[in-house]
Amino acid sequence: MSDEQLRQNVIDELEFEPSLDAACIGVAAEHGVITLSGHVTSYPQKTAAERAVWRVRGVKGLAQNVEVRLPGHKRRADDEIAQRAVNILAWNTQVPHDAVKVRVSEGWVTLTGEVSWHHQRTVAEAAVRQLSGVVGVFNHIELAARVQPTDIKQSIAGALARHAKLEADRIGIAVEGTTVTITGEVDNWDERVAVERAVWSVGGVRNVVDRLHIA
Structure with missing residues (x-):
């Protein structure tokens, strides 16, 4: 498949994705590697764009340069985002109580702490990135040492x-x-x-x- 055909297939998939407004996303293709540029209005849209690209056959790599630009009515103060993140983690039964700490700066959320399983780390990130006002998530949650299997x-x-x-x-x-x-x-x-x-x-x-x- 040529890069031009791959690029068009990615554009079609982005436009087909119902949770995404792809009007302001640019697509380039080179040797099977897709580069996304432009902007979207929420962090979930940014992750939806990434998932859509990987669904396209022939994609070998992705450079994700899409910026999150929140509309004025969706912007939130950092302390408000932090409190909502703490609350949503406390309500999530898959995340151990008080295991994850939250820090927010200019809409970017940093998660730290320690959990026992990888899926707990990914669940915590997934819960936080859906919050209004979040423009990105740094997941620095570590895994606690466990007893090792014999092999x-x-x-x-x-x-x-x-x-x-x-x-x-x-x-x-x-x-x-x-x-x-x-x-x-x-x-x-x-x-x-x-x-x-x-x-x-x-x-x-x-x-x-x-x-x-x-x-």
């Missing part, structure tokens, strides 16, 4: 093998302490996400280095 590499290989969408023999796994490096080749972005999710599902993993290539 963490074998556990990951088993998780990959059980996944219906993945060919486990195409994935390389290297373990150093609590850091896992994954290499190899997958057919699309969904498979890449599935590999990462399988690795994060294994107890004891604290860091993942993703060096997978999309075929």
